[in-house]
Amino acid sequence: MSSSLTATRTALRGRCPPHLPRNLFAKQRISREQHRNFIGFLKKSKSGSQHAPPPKPILSQDDLFHPFSKSPFPAVQQRGEAIKQLAPCPVCASSHAQGHPHVTRKNVNFECPDCGWPTHCSEEHWEADKEHHRFCGRLREANEDEHDLRSGREMTEFEMPAPIGYDETVSFANWDVFWYTRGFPSMDTERMRRHSSKLLTYPMTVASVLHQNSGLTTSNQRVTPEGIRALAALRSTLHVPTGSPETEEAGVGKPVFRVFILGARAESSLPPHVWEQLSMLFPSVSMHVHFIGPQVSLPNLEDLEKMKADSQQAPEAAAPESEVQTSPSASEQASPADPESAAPSEAIEPAPASYLPNVYQPPTPAPIPVQKRTRSSVPVYGAPSYTVPYRPQISITGIQASYADVHPSLFDSLDPYSDVFFLFSPGLGFPSPSGALTPAGEPVLQVSSPSEWGETLPMLLRSKCSVFVTGFSPADVERDVRALAQAEGVAGEFDWVVTPGENAFGSEKWEVADFDPRVMIKTNWGIWGIKGKRRDIREWEQ
Ligand SMILES: [Zn+2]
Numbered sequence: 001m002s003s004s005l006t007a008t009r010t011a012l013r014g015r016c017p018p019h020l021p022r023n024l025f026a027k028q029r030i031s032r033e034q035h036r037n038f039i040g041f042l043k044k045s046k047s048g049s050q051h052a053p054p055p056k057p058i059l060s061q062d063d064l065f066h067p068f069s070k071s072p073f074p075a076v077q078q079r080g081e082a083i084k085q086l087a088p089c090p091v092c093a094s095s096h097a098q099g100h101p102h103v104t105r106k107n108v109n110f111e112c113p114d115c116g117w118p119t120h121c122s123e124e125h126w127e128a129d130k131e132h133h134r135f136c137g138r139l140r141e142a143n144e145d146e147h148d149l150r151s152g153r154e155m156t157e158f159e160m161p162a163p164i165g166y167d168e169t170v171s172f173a174n175w176d177v178f179w180y181t182r183g184f185p186s187m188d189t190e191r192m193r194r195h196s197s198k199l200l201t202y203p204m205t206v207a208s209v210l211h212q213n214s215g216l217t218t219s220n221q222r223v224t225p226e227g228i229r230a231l232a233a234l235r236s237t238l239h240v241p242t243g244s245p246e247t248e249e250a251g252v253g254k255p256v257f258r259v260f261i262l263g264a265r266a267e268s269s270l271p272p273h274v275w276e277q278l279s280m281l282f283p284s285v286s287m288h289v290h291f292i293g294p295q296v297s298l299p300n301l302e303d304l305e306k307m308k309a310d311s312q313q314a315p316e317a318a319a320p321e322s323e324v325q326t327s328p329s330a331s332e333q334a335s336p337a338d339p340e341s342a343a344p345s346e347a348i349e350p351a352p353a354s355y356l357p358n359v360y361q362p363p364t365p366a367p368i369p370v371q372k373r374t375r376s377s378v379p380v381y382g383a384p385s386y387t388v389p390y391r392p393q394i395s396i397t398g399i400q401a402s403y404a405d406v407h408p409s410l411f412d413s414l415d416p417y418s419d420v421f422f423l424f425s426p427g428l429g430f431p432s433p434s435g436a437l438t439p440a441g442e443p444v445l446q447v448s449s450p451s452e453w454g455e456t457l458p459m460l461l462r463s464k465c466s467v468f469v470t471g472f473s474p475a476d477v478e479r480d481v482r483a484l485a486q487a488e489g490v491a492g493e494f495d496w497v498v499t500p501g502e503n504a505f506g507s508e509k510w511e512v513a514d515f516d517p518r519v520m521i522k523t524n525w526g527i528w529g530i531k532g533k534r535r536d537i538r539e540w541e542q
């Protein structure tokens with residue numbers, strides 16, 4: 001039980017970016033004027049022409065279903081092979097459980113003709129399975145989504161809108177209202193909604209909690225009276241007084257707003273222009289997003305060294321941090337005299353990796369591309385780390401270390417008005433992978449385990465900063481919330497900020513586990529928030 005839970009938890013986190021098309025990293029935001037002519041997902045040609053004819057898709061929209069072994073895309077074939085290595089046949093497994101030890105437990109090898117996934121050891125066991133129809137529809141949808149991502153069609157759902165106009169008001173009621181009020185291209189199909197929500201779920205979950213137009217309110221009982229106070233403190237930094245225009249100038253003198261994302265994995269390898277969409281929703285404050293965790297994706301160190309050497313050779317190509325950027329693309333404005341830095345995201349993009357199965361301890365996401373001004377932050381944090389001052393309004397730091405190791409360098413500066421923590425599917429209620437047991441013989445949960453969250457959560461509560469946590473299903477949220485009651489330094493030490501419930505900005509795409517294609521989750525399905533308990537003076541009088 002405990003090992004399968006652990007497997008589920010670790011397997012289902014952090015799937016997002018490795019499955020996005022690689023050229024997403026080269027994609028830049030567009031203005032609305034550019035939108036009509038923009039050639040969807042293509043990297044800009046060297047000539048910079050925006051008027052080339054759209055590419056002919058490799059697969060048409062009525063040709064997206066392919067059994068994994070027959071897929072035109074090697075990455076999909078590789079995933080099918082990985083599943084065959086990992087997933088047991090459910091019919092063999094249940095006969096085994098029912099006391100037929102002579103039945104050899106086999107892995108899946110036969111591909112269901114309706115969904116194309118390897119689902120059973122043989123056609124006989126596929127026919128014998130009365131449960132598969134419950135999963136088959138979603139699996140078929142996931143199969144077609146995987147092929148659609150690689151189909152070469154113009155993917156307008158990945159185009160990012162330009163900064164907000166001063167007279168625009170963004171609503172966070174749900175994805176549809178958000179996409180519309182924020183000026184995204186219209187999401188015409190369910191498939192476009194799934195792709196876009198999967199890409200945007202991490203930054204927009206953060207934005208939708210913090211923003212003054214959040215759909216989480218006291219009237220729907222998602223925000224507590226204590227939560228009102230906590231959110232008002234954060235919003236006093238994030239926004240300007242009512243009636244004033246939200247401009248960059250209005251932010252002069254404000255502290256930098258820091259978002260700490262702990263235990264980060266997939267979210268740390270999202271392209272920076274996707275995180276930039278978060279800062280665009282708060283035009284009057286500069287943001288600094290920190291990814292902290294043992295599985296944070298870092299730039300390839302060799303690429304960083306190469307970058308440094310290049311910029312020493314051509315110092316004019318290294319813009320000072322204070323330089324105001326007017327071009328939407330750092331790569332576009334690099335000195336043309338320096339062909340290496342003219343297109344860093346293309347030149348330095350790592351070679352395509354073969355498929356990495358999403359089981360047990362999924363590997364840290366592949367190294368992220370080096371941005372123009374990426375620099376090492378090792379001297380600051382004493383751990384493998386980098387910082388990108390991506391735009392004046394947003395910087396990104398990644399630190400590959402456990403939060404407890406970084407906390408001492410941060411604690412004195414943490415401020416509930418300008419700092420906030422997010423934990424995306426931390427698995428608090430899952431047994432620790434260390435296999436440790438309590439004195440009563442129960443598995444130690446990650447919320448209490450020193451190798452996972454045991455030290456971190458009490459540290460966060462002592463900072464009095466708000467901590468927001470997501471889960472991938474109703475059961476996952478409930479498991480994490482229940483675990484709080486068992487953890488020393490956590491139980492009785494927090495106030496609710498946001499009550500547990502559904503997150504309107506979760507991904508709408510089903511993520512399928514390679515170790516068992518019947519296991520499916522939705523990234524950031526639910527959300528809740530807490531903060532360190534407020535100690536009133538009354539307590540001292542008692
Ligand atoms: Zn079987």
Ligand SMILES: [Zn+2]
Pocket residue numbers: 112113114115116117119132135136137139
């Ligand atoms: Zn099927």
